Amino acid sequence: MASLPAESRWSIKSLSDDDAGSALAFLRRDPLINVYLISRLLEERFASATQMVEVRYHRDVILVASLATNIVLAADPAAAPETTDAAASVIAERILTRMLSVRAIISPAHLVDSLWKRLHSRLDAPTVVRMNQPIYAIRGRLDFPDLKEVRYSTVRDLDVLVPACGAMHSEEVGIDPLERDASGYRERIRELVDKKRSLIRTHGGRIVAKCEYSAVTPEAVQLMGVWTDPQYRRRGFGRDLLREVCGHLARKGKSVTLFVNDFNRPAIALYESLGFKRIGVNRALIW
Template sequence: MRGNVIEPTVDQILEFCARDPVERVFLEDVARRKQGRFAGLAGDDDALRALCHLGTNVVPSGDGCAAFAKTVGRSGTRMLIGEEGAVGELWRAARRRLPRPRADRPGQPVFEIREPPPPGASALRVATPRDLDLLVPACAASHEEELGVDPLRRDANGFRWRTRVQIEEGRSWIWSENGTILFKAEASAWTPSAVQLQQVWVDPDARRRGFASRGLRDLVRLLLEQVPTVCLFVRAENAAAIALYESIGMRHTLDYRSVLF
């Protein structure tokens, strides 16, 4: 698609994200927090046709993402992730400029929910700094299950710092008893329109006893008091997680794709 690759303004990014606030929740969150670097594809009217977050994770969205191929080739990314069509277009254009992937995961379903599910009667609460030592290994295990990399081996100090920041920002929730995590989750993105959850996790010794459903239902109810939509995405082969999300009333609305390096 024809257009000019630009460094977009925050206002341009927010207008673009407002057209699809669930698919673009991460892009909007990063823009609002003024933490990311972006490239945009603008038409003659200056409105964005496509947008790409450039960093450790490259996140494209919209039509015409092939225009970002040269820029992405210089980004040092560890993963392309986002709406399946946008990632596919960018990957086809940039693959000669990027390392050989260690995994390619198309068809990752994105689930969303807008109506509160029944209460879970859990003891879910916002995590506090006192939970850090319990959460770090759990978050690391969840990360490794999802991405196949142990973050404590790659950068233990950095991962502990990121986990602490999530707690300090009120983006981490936990339900624990006697040092066992019965349910925990974090927000990977938070905008006025949606919260995107990540790392939904239960200690392996406590699984298959209904804790995940109870904790997730209470978390969704809590968040829907603040935003209209709660969403998340999951690996296509994770049948247990998909069954959990469907059981509380979440709907599969679109697909993501991840290309990991």
């Protein structure tokens, strides 16, 4: 790895409770792009539990990152590219010296590129690469209905919800989570249900469309796992799901964000027809 420029000017530290306020202020410069990291900081009782770090140049925060097995980065949008690039070097050094595997890197594309060029010779190649995942947002759609046909999932739905979530993951990522860790995956879905972060549209006693909240902040909700059963596509169930979910969240004063694979043209066409606007692009490396 190349040496860092003017190393003594750089610092990296794990976030403590005393740092949480300044980290949130930094992330809220771009509250829709950084919705996941903001959510992590707000939900954990102690900042140390988030496994988040901040990188500073002199006294200025340049980058905040979650360094759990899934790595997520946020940079100062006003920072010069060479400054952000140097901050990625600091993060890469921390990743390579810790005793924790990497399962995914999902962040704005330029940050993933900057980090990966410093890691690729030291880590195995990712199993799945998603080069371009447009990020979309929609705000204030009070003209959309509140929840009517769509409802929050309950534990009674788990036996049909878990296979639906697994089917979506297999279709989108190419990895079947039920083959990798069926009990662990079911428990993660149960946790979403318990937190009221799973919504479903049923028809004829089966789940025909669903989505989950991957992050919730006072400003926004990030959706994940938006999916329609292939047997029920092009019948309006996915559109109705999103209209009701976005209308429901608009009434709570929240914007809605999501990101999608760029090759999923039908999904992109649906989002744009509903009024979602592109606000950025992610890149994903998955092991």
